[in-house]
Each structure stands twice: as C-alpha cells, then as structure tokens.
Amino acid sequence: MxxxxxxxxxxxxxxxxxxxxxxxxxxxxxxxxxxxxxxxxxxxxxxxxxxxxxxxxxxxxxxxxxxxxxxxxxxxxxxxxxxxxxxxxxxxxxxxxxxxxxxxxxxxxxxxxxxxxxxxxxxxxxxxxxxxxxxxxxxxxxxxxxxxxxxxxxxxxxxxxxxxxxxxxxxxxxxxxxxxxxxxxxxxxxxxxxxxxxxxxxxLNLAPEATKDLISKVDTSIRAFLDECTAADRLAPPGCPFYHLTNNRVDQPIKWSIAQYPQVKLTQTEGRWVLSPLTGTARVTATQIDLFTGAKSPLVAEEGFTFNAALRVDGEEVSVTPQVD
Structure with a gap:
C-alpha cells in the first residue's frame, strides 16, 4: 500500500x-x-x-x-x-x-x-x-x-x-x-x-413665423402702394384708402403725403398668412376758396385711413394685393 x-x-x-x-x-x-x-x-x-x-x-x-x-x-x-x-x-x-x-x-x-x-x-x-x-x-x-x-x-x-x-x-x-x-x-x-x-x-408641431425679411418685403409693398396714391392730384384718389371732404372749392395743386405709414402685422389663420388691418394717416395740402365770400385760405388736413391687403407667400415669391372698399 x-x-x-x-x-x-x-x-x-x-x-x-x-x-x-x-x-x-x-x-x-x-x-x-x-x-x-x-x-x-x-x-x-x-x-x-x-x-x-x-x-x-x-x-x-x-x-x-x-x-x-x-x-x-x-x-x-x-x-x-x-x-x-x-x-x-x-x-x-x-x-x-x-x-x-x-x-x-x-x-x-x-x-x-x-x-x-x-x-x-x-x-x-x-x-x-x-x-x-x-x-x-x-x-x-x-x-x-x-x-x-x-x-x-x-x-x-x-x-x-x-x-x-x-x-x-x-x-x-x-x-x-x-x-x-x-x-x-x-x-x-x-x-x-x-x-x-x-x-x-x-x-412634432412646427409653427412658422414671419422673418424680418418678409415683414420688410410686405412693408415695402404697402409703402409703394400708398406713395403711388399720394401722386394723385385729387381729393379722393381713385383706388386709394384716403380722401378729404369739403364744402369749399379747392384749387390745384392738391398734394398728398403720408404722415404715418401703417405698421405691418402678420398672423396665421388656417395655415394662411393674413395681414392685420392697415391703419395710417395721410396729409393733404392745397388752397381752398370759400364759395360765399371767395376768400382763399390754405387747406391743411390729416385724414386717418384703414384698409386690408391680401398676402400670398409661395416659396420666395411674395405678393401683396391692397383691398380698398
């Protein structure tokens, strides 16, 4: 062993x-x-x-x-x-x-x-x-x-x-x-x-906002429209949102200018961009003649106005269409 x-x-x-x-x-x-x-x-x-x-x-x-x-x-x-x-x-x-x-x-x-x-x-x-x-x-x-x-x-x-x-x-x-x-x-x-x-x-819900460039583009279009209206030599420029009423006779020249341009505000409604109502002030100057006395005097008046405009944004194309009653 x-x-x-x-x-x-x-x-x-x-x-x-x-x-x-x-x-x-x-x-x-x-x-x-x-x-x-x-x-x-x-x-x-x-x-x-x-x-x-x-x-x-x-x-x-x-x-x-x-x-x-x-x-x-x-x-x-x-x-x-x-x-x-x-x-x-x-x-x-x-x-x-x-x-x-x-x-x-x-x-x-x-x-x-x-x-x-x-x-x-x-x-x-x-x-x-x-x-x-x-x-x-x-x-x-x-x-x-x-x-x-x-x-x-x-x-x-x-x-x-x-x-x-x-x-x-x-x-x-x-x-x-x-x-x-x-x-x-x-x-x-x-x-x-x-x-x-x-x-x-x-x-994911995207909420697009208007850029500064879009607001500037719309503002430029609105100003160009109003500036074109001021070129008219009438108390009520056709197709424009402002006018002046008077009982006196008014001699030429009649001159319009924009005292306050509208502020552009954009909102969205049902997926579409909408311009808020546009409000501003226009100034008219001319010479008026009293129909009873024939006396002449300067005409200087400011008229508030409001109008709407249709806005269309399609890619890089922007169109603004004023709508005046």
Missing part, C-alpha cells in the same frame, strides 16, 4: 487539476456568454449599425417591419444624424419576461437630457453548443408625425422632406432623435425634437 501511495497521490492531484480546469472553463464560458453573446451585445451592435447609417442592416438586426410612412430617416445622412449626440450611459441587466424573452433597460442622454428605454429580445438557441444567440423580438418601427399647416416642406435631421397638405409621417429607428425645423428667406419655424423609443408614436 505504501508503494502505491505516490501513484494515488498523483492521480488525485491530476483529478483535482482536471476539476479545477473544468470549473475554470465553465466560469470562462459563463462570462464569455454573458459579455460577448448576451442580449446587451446585440443592442450595442444595433446602435453602432444605426450610427454608421446602415439602415438595411439595422432593420435586419431589429427584425423590424417598416410601416406605411416616409423612409427619409431610415438610411444614410438622415439616419446618422438621428443618433448624433447619443450617449449610452448604461446597458442594464436583462429582466426575465418568461418564454425565453428578456427586456434590457438602456439609460441614455441626448444633449444632457437623460432617459431610459427598453429593448425586448428572445433566446434563439445556442452557438457553438455553449453560447446563447439573442435576437430582437420582431416589431414595427415607431413613427413621428410632423405637422405644419402653413408649410409644404421641412428640414428633418438635416434632410429636406415634403409635407403634403402640411403633414407627413416618418418611420424612425428606436432610440433615435428626430429634429424638425424650417427656414426660408421669409418663413422660419424653430426646431422641435423628440426621442423615439420602441413604442413611440410622436408628433
């Missing part, structure tokens, strides 16, 4: 080493499976694909279907811009949902504003016998509706898109940021944005 004890000890040592090696291998497989093949890995791969602007690959990873919506945000520049500024702060521990499904929370930040969303994945079997394969549960892409009654186009994540009848719906990838705005020489709508998550049905 004593002669065999070294052999037994050697076998025991070998068995112990083998068990430790197997245990280490099991632990290694567990950690590799969790870190390299866990559901978190799929999420990071998906977000990287979106950041690269590869919309087709992102759709494949998500197993997502595209709803009946505009696809401007699903590829290239529009897609890359949708995750610009995204910071993934934490990919949390998977929460078991049963039926081989888990929900993975993702804490993120866009421009300093933090939020949390979740992705649902399911176990699709083993890879190389030991490693789990996780796939996103199939779903439809979320959508964002852009509303702008006064516009027929907008800027969406740097991409020019159309808004038929002032509205359009766009498909977007989960955990993307959609920013809508509009700017032209005469109209501008400040940026509105939203973060799209897996179950989003968001809306």
């Amino acid at each position: 004593q002669g065999t004890s070294p052999v037994i000890k050697a076998v025991a040592s070998w068995l112990l080493a083998l068990m430790l090696t197997i245990a280490a291998a099991v632990v290694a497989v567990y950690f590799v499976n969790a870190k390299a093949y866990g559901p978190e890995h799929q999420i990071r791969a998906y977000l990287q694909t979106v950041a690269d602007g590869e919309g087709g690959q992102a759709l494949g990873l998500l197993h997502a279907s595209v709803p009946e919506a505009n696809a401007a945000l699903l590829d290239n520049d529009g897609l890359r811009a949708s995750v610009k500024g995204l910071k993934v702060l934490e990919v949390g521990e998977p929460e078991d949902l049963g039926e081989d499904r888990v929900q993975v929370p993702v804490r993120y930040a866009y421009d300093g504003t933090e939020g949390t969303t979740g992705f649902v994945l399911e176990n699709a079997g083993k890879h190389w016998m030991f490693f789990d394969t996780w796939e996103f549960v199939p779903s439809a892409l979320p959508t964002v509706q852009v509303n702008a009654p006064a516009l027929r186009e907008a800027n969406l994540n740097g991409v020019r898109v159309t808004l038929p009848e002032g509205v359009n719906t766009f498909a977007a990838f989960p955990l993307s940021r959609v920013a809508a705005s509009y700017e032209s020489p005469y109209l501008a709508a400040p940026e509105q944005h939203t973060v799209v998550t897996a179950e989003s049905e968001e809306q």
